[in-house]
Amino acid sequence: MRTDGKSAGLAHEDAAALGGGRTGEVCAKTVAQGNDESEAACYNDAHRVNDGIASAFNWLDSKTIVTAAGSVSQADAGTIVTGEGGTTNAAGQGMTIWLTGLSGAGKSTIASLLTDRLNKLGIAAEWLDGDELRRILGKGLGFSREDRFENIRRAVYLAEMLNRHGVVAVVSLISPYTEMRDYARQTLPRFAEVYVDCPLEVCEARDVKGLYAKARRGEIPSFTGISDPYEVPPSPELTLNTAGQTPEENVNTLIAWLTEHTSLRLNK
Template sequence: MVLWLTGLSGAGKSTIAQAVHALAKPRMPGLVLIDGDVIRALFGAGLGYKEADRYQQIGRIQRLAGMLSGQDIRVIVAALYCHPDLMAWNRANLPGYFEVYVDAPLNLVRQRDVKGLYARALAGETSDVVGVDIPWHAPQAPDLIIDTANETPAQSARRLMQAVPWLAELVSTGGRNDG
């Protein structure tokens, strides 16, 4: 079972994924969180940020999520790059795949800009930024859209848990899993 969150940098993917993980982990000890930034750091600086590198990065995450899910481990992924071919692969190959579009308008993520990414890109100090000089491909048919401009991360996490079948039971039982 794979829960995949995607959205622009600064949309709230990691924050929401971490909140869901924190709420669910006590009742699902085998739950794993895969964050794109963490995977990039884990595998070193071998990949850049060009579109081809981003495609390869998502491929790594897909294979890792698939391997874990194949061992009956439930997986939450928070990853930026969202190409239609990659999302189609996810649907065809990841068991129990549930796709979440963490939507935030470009002007809002530029305002948040916790990493200073957009400011550096707009100042010409960096390139290869999704939503600036790399096209953003919003998911074509997500299972859930979360609008982070209009709800808090805690509200988003709870709504997401209610929508995902294998997490919904935890919400309805207040976190108890008596099975």
């Protein structure tokens, strides 16, 4: 895939090159073997990747020129842009809201609600979730420190691409190491680290996916909080306590923070 800003499209093989599930080698094989059902699944996965990334390009304003060669040029910063979904962003509003915390802390719940709220407020926002990213783009990645870092690198790559076109990226990844989150902070243009704080005992009692029980039985090695570290962020932009508050209260706190500290137009 081109990363020089000259190409606005993502071809099927580009999605595959990102390393996603059936979009990689397996796809090449199934397509070659002419297996219709698997082939359709491959293309669906590739298109999901395409949709996620290409949605960044839905927010280009009316002054944006899309050339026959597929290159784009963005109009002046501050212009209101309208996408198919009816959301609007001003160029230069792209930022990343990075939710970090233990499994079961509430990252996905908050990220999903926040993305919805932003979209309803007319802000183009995309949710990049750990589980989903790993399913589509995480081919071969486990949970060693190196693999987690690679996972974060891929998420940062996508977030940067979305940000470049004014889209707010809402990222929910455990991202357990300070070094990894600092990499994201240094790489992304506008970045807010949100610590989704919940005591391990509460996460374990929730055990949304039954993974803590498995980890305690020794069936999942290197499980964050049980047999692998989680480094509490030393200075996040915001901490949300999910043990004592509802998801809606947490999202209201986040929206209030964004209103005060960013240029997002949230008072509509």
